[in-house]
Amino acid sequence: MTGSPLERLLVRLAEVSDLTKAATLLFWDQRVKMPPGGSEARAEALATVSRFAQERFIDDEVGRLLEELRGLEESSDYDSFEASLVRTTRRQYEKAARVAPELVGEMRRAAALGLAAWGPAREQSEFEQLRPQLETLLELRHQYVECFPQPEETYDVLLDDYEPLMKTAEVREVFAELKQELVPLIEEIRAGGDVDDSFLDAEFDPETQRRLALEILRAFGYSDDEWRLDETAHPFMTTPGAGDIRLTTNFRPNDLTALFATMHEFGHGVYEWGVDRSFARTPLHAGVSLAVHESQSRTWENLVGRSRGFWRWFYPRLQEEFSAQLGSVDEESFYRAANKVQPSLIRIDADEATYNLHIILRFELEQDLIEGRLGVADLPGAWNARMEEYLGVEVPDDARGVLQDMHWAGGSLGYFPTYALGNVISVQIWERALEDLGDLDERFERGSFGDLREWLHEHLYVLGAKFTPQETIERVTGSRIDAKPYLRYLRRKLAPQLA
């Protein structure tokens, strides 16, 4: 191959990116469009394509090019594309090179088979149907951990895949602070008496919900040119290529929570959408970590989508479309219901305060699983016991308990903590945006979200994966991860519900 070392590296990375994006589409399609009969073939295709991507990435030639490029990296500005590319790629390469492509393929195949089993298991609320897949996936995670030098804690290795360079101990510290503040806060709120949300217990036509969700998304920045919105059992966002952002959601006839889930996925989508397009087909063309990703999904879901200004703008439209259900409900009542704190069974439908306890529960169970303190067969029991302990709710069946999320079935162990970290980071970033932009609520009231989107685009999204997650957070917020702004925000927002 000809060209400078940088050009040769870019060609190689583009190939890896193309293969990875092909795997992304195989995954999206599996969850959204594929008939069930395609499961086996899809698992094989995912395994093979992922293995090739891995083989191509960890090829010695990449290592050689990265060595050759040390000079360029050192002579270039730290913030330059060149230095950032070499730096980020080297970190990913050194990690990836430890893992045999066969194991990567195996994990991907097992994840595809796990996801294929998860759907029916959840529908029938039969944990046993998924147990063998979970056991295989856990065993593969152990093999994966073995590829790395002995970590301080086994869980560190898993966490690093989703939140590069972060340690379990740091998460534990942030979560301890959250738990310490949230448990009494939730108690106080319960003592404050019930918020009436009985009017939400009604029929809401899914097609109308979809139309309304698209109205909201378009005001946020969604366009048919570069986005899709599909339905699936468990909402997610993925991008099979630059300029191709795919949101999924799940409109149900008996509640409106999918409106929030849709705004959540928009937050993921707009982050990927905003990454500098000139980074396409390189490792820089991605969100920097899952916690930062979640900070954006939670921003658009909660800080925007559950704000007073937002509903001042959109509630008249909602009321108009659902006049039978909401005609006699005023905006203030709806706003309070949309922010009602109440311990419940399902994470993705949880309010902003109890949500974090759902995460802490999963974080603890994941550590117990990977450290061998908990067997897969005992997972449902442990889940149910801890739901009772942390949230005081009784789990009626596995569908609404341990089977509710697809993450574990898809082999994602170590992913959950990034959700609560995202909550924390979202408010840190939000406070900076407010400093620069002033009153956002007033803009939201007018259905105007462009200033916020552009601020986030310019300060965060465009950076992609140029810097480490910690560097990125510090550049945007001026500080390290800090739970205090989030806790302040929650206490202020939920004050009307306090005793």
Place this chain on the structure above:
Amino acid sequence: MTGSPLERLLVRLAEVSDLTKAATLLFWDQRVKMPPGGSEARAEALATVSRFAQERFIDDEVGRLLEELRGLEESSDYDSFEASLVRTTRRQYEKAARVAPELVGEMRRAAALGLAAWGPAREQSEFEQLRPQLETLLELRHQYVECFPQPEETYDVLLDDYEPLMKTAEVREVFAELKQELVPLIEEIRAGGDVDDSFLDAEFDPETQRRLALEILRAFGYSDDEWRLDETAHPFMTTPGAGDIRLTTNFRPNDLTALFATMHEFGHGVYEWGVDRSFARTPLHAGVSLAVHESQSRTWENLVGRSRGFWRWFYPRLQEEFSAQLGSVDEESFYRAANKVQPSLIRIDADEATYNLHIILRFELEQDLIEGRLGVADLPGAWNARMEEYLGVEVPDDARGVLQDMHWAGGSLGYFPTYALGNVISVQIWERALEDLGDLDERFERGSFGDLREWLHEHLYVLGAKFTPQETIERVTGSRIDAKPYLRYLRRKLAPQLA
């Protein structure tokens, strides 16, 4: 790698199949779901995945294994899986090994970009928008032809990709026979006076059409477990994996022709669906050639879907759903309208007789293009002139002329003749099925299509690509390609329309 040479070959072929299936999904998604903003990234992903599939297939290791397996091939029964696998793979390998993976990737990228340009060009009826892509594609086809020893005719090389081992001269001979019979037949029909189909010039709700089409497909053998039906500009069928059959169609508010197009795609789908599942992830797990494929799409579209028995079964349902449009039209009138011969602009909507002239026109233009007798810029003019000459119709714009099909935009040059060959083969196979099964019309009247499907499954579909196309046709029909049964069938069926 360990295992016997056969096992090692199977592992390698499975990888190639997985990559090819990933490319298949990338293509399906591009045509059916992808937002337009994803075009560029998709072209790159398609190029890379296709190039890897090619590289992996033509690797020397495959050549060595095929050599090592000569003994096994010779000692095994010709019809055995082992002998068929080695034989078919060797033929494909020897051909593929002549083509550089870079060229394969280039062709795939150019095809993706061509298809991306085709959509808007057709919508705006602007041939100029597509011309540069067509020129690139033609240039790449020339490079492709150069990879092979000098053929008798350049077109032989193109044809071989779709109809392995067939020569242009053979096609010309069959087409000459078709033309000789069809031109006067169509003349006679025109002289016979007009069939009234004015009632088809009405509004037919696309959603209702979709529901009806699915009723038909389910009676044919479609199930949600292994099939999908989506909408796209230009209907096609593809399978991103065993047990995952994807039909596409295009319901329009102002005609019912998509019902026939949907049955057409079902025919392609059921052929792939019926290939022996134990062949999965090998080159045997596919239809044997495009002409044989088309024989099945045309069987389900025309021999079944335009038969008297079929409409005796289904017309009451159609009438029920479209009572305003068809309430006063009796079954016989509808049947005649569905079989009306009338020269028209659009190939996929053409009747059984004139259809072949659409193909012959394309076959001739393709030869002119590849032999350099016709420049791309002159294509619309040549198209329009020949439409006038062969079918007596005037082409009002390129959208309904040279831009109507996506094949050339997708780089498929040499594909079209297989459609008319498929017509010919369909009746050869049909006559054998009738010999074994007796009266099919009587079964269709009862909505019963299982006997036909099972006969085709057992005699043709299950074989996949074990034998050459010619061998396959001879095994099923007992003879070589022969236009006479088809011409007899047409003359008999169209007799009521003759002067």
